[in-house]
Amino acid sequence: MSALAYSAIAPLIPAAGGRIYIGYSGGIDSHVLLHLCAGQADLQPRLTAVHIHHGLQAQADSWAEHCRRQAAILGTGFLRIHVDARAANGESPEAAARQARYSALMELIQPDDLLLFAQHREDQMETVLLQLFRGAGIQGLAAMPLAAPFGDGTLARPLLHTAKSAIREYARVHGLNWIEDPSNQNSDFDRNFLRNEVVPLLKRRWPSLDKTVARSARHCGEAAALLNAWSEPRLGRLLNPAGNGLNLDGLQSLEDAAINGLLRQWFGSLGLKPPSQALLETVRQQFLHTGANASPRLAIQGRVLKKYRQTLYCLTEQSFNPLPEPLNWPANTNSIRLPDGSVLSLTAAGSGIGQALWHNSRITLKPRSGGEKLKLPNRAGRHDLKKLFQEAGIPPWERSSRPLIYLNGRLAGVAGLWVDEWAWTQIDAGCYRIAWQPPQSV
Template sequence: MIKEIISQYQNKSFLVAYSGGLDSTVLLYKLLEIKKKYYIKIRAIHINHNLTLLSKKWSEHCKKICNINHIPLIVENINIKNKTNNLEEKLRIKRYNIIYNHLFSDEILLTGHHINDQCETFFLSLKRGSGPTGLSSMSFETLFGTKKIVRPFLKKTKIELQTWAKKKKLHWIEDFSNLNIDYDRNFIRNEVIPILEKRWSYFLKNCFRTTIICQQETRLLNDFLRERIYKLIKFDDSLNIENFKNIKQEMCTALIRYWILLKKIKMPSYKNIQCIYRQMIFSRIDSNPKIILGKHEVRRYKQSLHFIKTQPSLKNTLLFWHKNNIKLTLPNNLGYLIKNNNGTVLPGPKENELINIRFQYEGYVLILGRSKKRKIKKIWQEKNIPPWLRNQIPLLFYNNYFISAIGVFVVNIKNKNRTKCIISWQNDLKSTTNNFFSFY
């Protein structure tokens, strides 16, 4: 079966997630058999979680097997200080992010997941109260950032893998921590599934069939939502919710969920999606609702939902620009200010004035071209600057005189005895996250 699956892919380079246990050992040796007849490239990666005193021995076992079979092996270590809260999830996230960073662009990641693993994942999703998407559990093929994970044993039971391994007289690691039922997955594996299998011998395969049905239903729903969502997404990736009050709640929440799915983050819970629906669609038009989703947040501005990365507050930040002939780097990866001939024409500072940059101002402002002062909040609204961006715009001051919101407006300071200067707000900083994929 694995040979048939591998033949489907143009890429013939594979990275095996090799723990040294039964599943990944069978996977490795199956690939070695295929390699005798067909041209494929194999590498392996072993992640040492450092959870037991035997961890180092397991790493040495993996090195030995790979050396014997001439397979390049990557060994990485994970050390988590807090081993009490949600340890399984923390290890999974760290493990897959490490693997992703080692995976070549032309490689496919292969894992040894089987039907038993699929059933356990199904039960964990059931415990969390997941819908069809969560109950879909694992797919044969999953996009992994811009790369792929393939699970060739997903239709095989653990007993089938074990039978093949014994026939081939393979040696693998028995991780006795898998018997520790303090972990949810181990509890399901050792206490729940054996009872169900004893009662119904076909239970595992029927459980697997349910995950396939959920996957099919999810694909159909997503195909339907995809057609509708792109009519609602604006140029800035915000979601137009102008007519959501006239649409059934189930459709609204499905559209919100799919919009967030496109952001490639860990999918929020059912409760969070319902919260976004209630607070964003039905709160007062002048309110500024915010729902935090990990390192991101959903905000509403006018008749649109915006998905933004949470930025540290710059409310009390004060930057002095003593040498204004040198560019001034701004915090929060906002770029820099520089004097040149391409920016905003501003009144220049006097010799004894301190040039400083702030990110907050309250009160009334008279801007150039106006005859009356207005509250700065009204000016931001007029310029269509959403609330979460207002404290990210550099405000230029000379001493305590407010001069300009760079690139947005210039304050009328009614002083003609000043020279002119031109300041640009630029950002050619290379992002450190362009090639980073965070696996949840």
């Protein structure tokens, strides 16, 4: 009998919760995982095998049909998802397929859902070696975690500590029928080259290589967790109240290694890939070691780094797009999305623009044209918007992208900031505040 049993993976699979999805390519690894889980009567009603149809192989349709039949035999749900896995210019086919696959699965997973991948100990070893060859740090060398948040749910890899030999033996004992992808023999891909050419040679010298390298990955994972525990509270103290900017003055007294660690943590919190050593050096030189009035700009990973008043911001390109032309706010709608992706929304309040005035006015949103002035409540005189923006510390790009609000053609305020005295009133729960939400990252 095979040494691999459900009891070995059960701790990662809760007895109660939402749906359980299994990434099911139809290969030996995912088929073994599906077979293990489908054999549990309490899990079977919650199971769905998810097959990602990349459309990259001539056999893709027949593979999808094979997976559907196997799921039916095992009594589990089945879902086929088609993705566009074509690589963009400069992107590797492996990376394009992985990104397409992960994006599709992330949209699928709901709160309390669990997604299972069938990666095993040799996959972990290959990942560590590839990361090492790419010059990764501790976080990269920690490779794949057993479990991690994924979309609105959780991703787990219950076979991660399992030897490939145990998976093969399980498949043999149970007479499983799986797909052999011929592209796995193509050593043009980095992982296949490592798997087909390099690892067999290394294993002739070090037969337990998968076990020892996976152990190193766990050590790196523990070290990375300690670094995260150190950096998270410090990063929290460096973020501005809105959470979208990093205080550079707070980094000045730190050693370069600590600065790098905090920048890596910040990048990760923004959903970005870990920065390279060269990028960290560039960020330190251009943003940290320049004068307070410097205004560098650095494009990275589809984002833009900008500095204003010793605060480092990571922005989308959309953040620099002002409202192109006047726009009417439709009547009886509580929110409106602008062309740049920002959102304005109404919130009931005790002071602000009176609701009666709002609902009886033609509301127009306009970009700044220059020279606008506001008379603020309880403040003498009229003030140029330019000076008000400077006083409030509003970054230059926000000054252009925050629309001006006109009621019946008269300037009434600036989205998310001020209301002119003529439009401002105080009525318990009878007013509106207009909130402005900047463009969100994709």
